[in-house]
Amino acid sequence: MEGLLTRRANFELDPALHRDSKIFATKQNKKMVDVVEIALREYLSFKESF
Structure with a gap:
């Protein structure tokens, strides 16, 4: 995921x-964020299949 633009989520x-x-x-x-x-x-991918 490195090198991509990111947004902070709390x-x-x-x-x-x-x-x-x-x-x-x-x-x-x-890193925990990667997991x-x-x-x-x-x-989200799984949910889109329904």
Whole structure:
């Protein structure tokens, strides 16, 4: 996702979801923002198929 223009988004997460996302990102050697962006893109793509 580097090199692309971005917009800042601020939102609150359940503490357990935040922790799990951070752990997942670390295990994947990724930034948490990259994991969240990928998950959101996949979710939106899935929702568009209905």
